[in-house]
Amino acid sequence: MFRRTASTSARALPGFGLTLGYTVLYLSLIVLLPLSALLLRAGGLGWDQFWETVTHPRVVASYRLTFGTSLAAATINAVFGLVVAWTLVRLRFPGRRLLDALIDLPFAMPTAVSGIALAAVYSPHGWLGQVLEPLGVKVVYTPIGIMLALTLIGLPFVVRTLQPAIADLERETEEAAASLGASRWQTHRRVIFPSILPALMTGFALALARAIGEYGSVIFVSSNLPMKTEIASLLIVSKLDQYDVGGATAIAVMMLFISFGMLLVINGLQRLASRRYREAL
Amino acid sequence: MGPSAASAHRGIAAGHAAAPRLQGTTADARWLEWLFIGVSWAFLALVLLVPLGAVFCEALREGLRAYFDAFDDPYAWSAIRLTLFTAAIAVPANVVFGLAASWAIAKFEFRGKTVLITLIDLPFAVAPVVSGLIYVLLFGMTGWFGPWLASHDIQIIFAAPGVVLATIFVTFPLVARELIPLMQEQGTDEEEAAASLGAGGWQTFRRVTLPNIKWALMYGVILCNARAMGEFGAVSVVSGHLRGKTHTMPLHVESLYNEYNFVAAFAVASLLAMLAVATLAVKTAVQWRMQRELQDSAEP
Known part of the structure; x- marks a missing residue:
């Protein structure tokens, strides 16, 4: 499979066989072998048992919750990530570099810390929770809390994919739009937005994919009740706790397929958006 | 807006480089x-x-004494030890892999390269608990190698080796991902020059390649370390929650929190939060350094 194509000069560098061999071996042992165990195990379940497991009402409820809160969180991140990315690239203000650096914090922060931190602030006795409680908004132990946790962990994705796209925008195009009589709002909507839409969708897809698999931060802010606030990852864990390895495998494989399908759709939309943008030019 | 009008305008603007910007139109x-x-x-x-x-x-709600009391606990220390032990294996393992993979991918042309790069990113697409589950399927009691391991009295799942393996999986792409694009951009000219001057492979790598990639490597190492010490989902599945044996710091935080031992839970969490902030600080410093070196080398 991995055969060298270009036969380089006699001074070719050494180490091709060694490094590639090690790469493939390590990749196979750590990643490919375990992942194939997942697929084979799911295949070994038999269709009836697989289907029965993944269509059980409790499982379906967990999928609905997981994908619903993930979509909501990715949407929140798309909206605010756009504002943050625009602010960081286009505006000059004191503290800009600090804000820029802080965006990466959710990448570095252990998810358990994110979860426990949100639980502390948004619980009914927390700093912000006691403000929201009289307004009838319960955050912790409800789907809103799950959404909040997923927003936190997905925050860097949209900002980091949008920043280069906004930096690449040519000011001349905006000037041209303005000189042709477009209002600033029209320029934003008709010129700027279409050109950064593909990057925005990439960021959205990355945040969504990350949110669907998230576990550590969610279990701290959710009441983890079956049918209500139980995410798919938690259901996998509780199946394993009951030694139902087959059930856990079926749910995991189904989850992989659904998120894979969603990413395919988003990729297709993204390609459509960038093609339409190019054609418009 | 017609496309031709836009390009015409761009042409004019290019012709008059010093033309004043239209005030207020792009702000x-x-x-x-x-x-x-x-x-x-x-x-x-x-x-x-x-x-x-x-x-x-x-x-710090109940004062400094209560804060430090949280660490006066053998379970806390065993969690800290296991976390450090795990990172001490996972990070070097992924550094060696990252160096090997980026050398093979950046310095040579071969068929299947894009497939290989995609496969390296695969662990990012797998949910954390599924990352733990796949090792249970391999090494657990009902797993492929379960019976063999049991008959030889080797325990991987619900023991430290499982924690280490799951951590390696989750942090697998982090170093390689930082190195591959950079080394692809740098090409092979400098290494080929060194080789033609008679330098051996190892010498070329150590004297020529390593200095060129040191900041990106460090960046990858820091990120990999932060993720290795902070991983929760994958480790939670393979650990079996044996206190004092297979609890890492994040798992210790969870069990303290579930026992309503809040001060201790937040104290251990604060240690992890400090790790995150320190990681961010070093990462930002390295990033600025990389940018400055890039600018310096761009200016003759």
């Missing part, structure tokens, strides 16, 4: 700018900064 109203800055900070404060501050406040 938004001042109040709108302040609104953007305000919304950005408010969003970050609500989801990130206030919660992070709360971790430290809750940890």
Whole structure:
């Protein structure tokens, strides 16, 4: 499979066989072998048992919750990530570099810390929770809390994919739009937005994919009740706790397929958006 | 807006390089700018900064003594030890892999290269608990190698080796991902020059390649370390929650929290939060350094 194509000069560098061999071996042992165990195990379940497991009402409820809160969180991140990315690239203000650096914090922060931190602030006795409680908004132990946790962990994705796209925008195009009589709002909507839409969708897809698999931060802010606030990852864990390895495998494989399908759709939309943008030019 | 008009305008603008910019046409109203800055900070404060501050406040709620008492606990120390032990294996393992993979991918042309790069990213697409599950399927009691391991009295799942393996999987692409694009960009000229001057492979790598990639490598190592020490989902599945044996720091935080031992839970969490902030600080410093070196080398 991995055969060298270009036969380089006699001074070719050494180490091709060694490094590639090690790469493939390590990749196979750590990643490919375990992942194939997942697929084979799911295949070994038999269709009836697989289907029965993944269509059980409790499982379906967990999928609905997981994908619903993930979509909501990715949407929140798309909206605010756009504002943050625009602010960081286009505006000059004191503290800009600090804000820029802080965006990466959710990448570095252990998810358990994110979860426990949100639980502390948004619980009914927390700093912000006691403000929201009289307004009838319960955050912790409800789907809103799950959404909040997923927003936190997905925050860097949209900002980091949008920043280069906004930096690449040519000011001349905006000037041209303005000189042709477009209002600033029209320029934003008709010129700027279409050109950064593909990057925005990439960021959205990355945040969504990350949110669907998230576990550590969610279990701290959710009441983890079956049918209500139980995410798919938690259901996998509780199946394993009951030694139902087959059930856990079926749910995991189904989850992989659904998120894979969603990413395919988003990729297709993204390609459509960038093609339409190019054609418009 | 017609495309031809736009390109015509661009042509004119290019012709008159010193032409004054159309005042106010590419800038938004001042109040709108302040609104953007305000919304950005408010969003970050609500989801990130206030919660992070709360971790430290809750940890210190009953004073410094209670804070330090949280670490006067053999379970806390065993969790810290296991976390350090795990990172001490996972990070070097992924560094060696990252160096090997980026050398093979960046310095040579071969068929299947794109497939290989995609496969390296695969662990990012797998949910954390599924990353733990796949090792249970291999090494657990009912797994492929389960019976063989049991008959030889080797325990991987519900023991430290499982924790290490799951951590390696989760942090697998982090170093390679930083190195591959950089080394592809740098090409092979310098290494080929060194080789033609008679340098051996190892010497070329150590004297020529390593200095060129040192900042990116460090960047990868820091990120890999932070993720290795902070991983929760994958480790939770393979650990079996044996206190004092297979609890890492994040798992210890969870069990303290579930026992309503809040001060201790937040104290251990604050240690992890400090690790995250330190990681961010070093990462930002390295990033600025990389940019400066890039600018310096661009200017003759």
